[in-house]
Amino acid sequence: xxxxxxxxxxxxxxxxxxxxxxxxxxxxxxxxxxxxxxxxxxxxxxxxxxxxxxxxxxxxxxxxxxxxxxxxxxxxxxxxxxxxxxxxxxxxxxxxxxxxxxxxxxxxxxxxxxxxxxxxxxxxxxxxxxxx
Amino acid sequence: xxxxxxxxxxxxxxxxxxxxxxxxxxxxxxxxxxxxxxxxxxxxxxxxxxxxxxxxxxxxxxxxxxxxxxxxxxxxxxxxxxxxxxxx
Numbered sequence: 001x002x003x004x005x006x007x008x009x010x011x012x013x014x015x016x017x018x019x020x021x022x023x024x025x026x027x028x029x030x031x032x033x034x035x036x037x038x039x040x041x042x043x044x045x046x047x048x049x050x051x052x053x054x055x056x057x058x059x060x061x062x063x064x065x066x067x068x069x070x071x072x073x074x075x076x077x078x079x080x081x082x083x084x085x086x087x088x089x090x091x092x093x094x095x096x097x098x099x100x101x102x103x104x105x106x107x108x109x110x111x112x113x114x115x116x117x118x119x120x121x122x123x124x125x126x127x128x129x130x131x132x
Numbered sequence: 133x134x135x136x137x138x139x140x141x142x143x144x145x146x147x148x149x150x151x152x153x154x155x156x157x158x159x160x161x162x163x164x165x166x167x168x169x170x171x172x173x174x175x176x177x178x179x180x181x182x183x184x185x186x187x188x189x190x191x192x193x194x195x196x197x198x199x200x201x202x203x204x205x206x207x208x209x210x211x212x213x214x215x216x217x218x219x220x
Binding site: 006009010013014016017018020021023024025027028033036037040044047048051052054055058059060062063066067069070073074077080081084085087088089091092 | 133136137139140143147148150154160162163165166169173176177181183184187189196200207211214
């Protein structure tokens, strides 16, 4: 039984470490901020999940629940980080827009801008905020 | 298992070395934010492996704190970049 647990845990740990390595390659090599975010979000999450699982099989039960909690937090927080950073990257020029195959947000932003210029108001729009 | 722990830590260290140039060079603030986030997560991974390898159960709360701090830091910094247009 111990041998089986050790084998599964070793496979999980090594696969997770390889995914972490792929994250490093992606963050270093990808061309713009959104692509790097892609590598950082997906490969990194899988790497942390596998490593946390592999470690949780090795430690006493009173520690492994916390490691599973780490994996759960990672699953919840990484999409939020990815969304916020990706949104900021798009709006501040971190995205290489000519390289995008489909760019639906550009049409939407242009339409909003046109609407505001024509005298319309949008909820939460910067141009309508008197304090700025 | 000791060999497995060593190899895992070596791969994590190699990944950190790959991320480091992106953190130092940028070119944008967002690239640095992303690479810092990746570095924090790599440290969490390495600490988790250390818990298993050296029976260092005391650092388990540290893992939770690091995960949440990394999340809050990245989101806050990204919001600041969007609010202040001079720190792109």
